[in-house]
Amino acid sequence: MRIAFLEDEPTQAKVIERALNSCGHACTVFETGRSLIRELHRESFDLLLLDWELPDMTGEEVLLWVRKHIHDPIPIIFCTSRGEERDVVRALASGADDYMTKPLRLAELMARVTALQRRTPALRAQSR
Numbered sequence: 001m002r003i004a005f006l007e008d009e010p011t012q013a014k015v016i017e018r019a020l021n022s023c024g025h026a027c028t029v030f031e032t033g034r035s036l037i038r039e040l041h042r043e044s045f046d047l048l049l050l051d052w053e054l055p056d057m058t059g060e061e062v063l064l065w066v067r068k069h070i071h072d073p074i075p076i077i078f079c080t081s082r083g084e085e086r087d088v089v090r091a092l093a094s095g096a097d098d099y100m101t102k103p104l105r106l107a108e109l110m111a112r113v114t115a116l117q118r119r120t121p122a123l124r125a126q127s128r
Helices: 010-022 033-042 059-069 085-094 106-119 121-126
Strands: 002-006 026-030 047-050 076-080 098-101
Touching: 002 010, 002 033, 010 026, 010 106, 026 033, 033 059, 047 059, 047 106, 059 076, 059 085, 076 106, 085 098, 098 106
Parallel strands: 002 026, 002 047, 047 076, 076 098
Antiparallel strands: none
16 A cells, blocks of 8 residues: 655654555655645555644645545545644544544554555455
């Protein structure tokens, strides 16, 4: 599965990228929302992992852009340090499919990725 991970903290990005790649996924890290959006004009991804706090825009703004401009439904998981209930509700109401708070637990992240793959018809077909 092709996964785009929007994360501006290099250490966190490397850990998650390595974990996803070791499970057979192809993970590409983006440090800014604009760089991810630019790439989404050219390439498609099967799953997006979005941080909320970024240097140029918020993960929520990226989420809203994706839901407005990308017509194929891309599963999106927020991976952020924002753990308030209102933040979780806001992200899910804006179109996120799942939400995890940092520090991320790798086994849980992999389980959530697999669960989204199971529930998303296009991703389910890829895994066969």
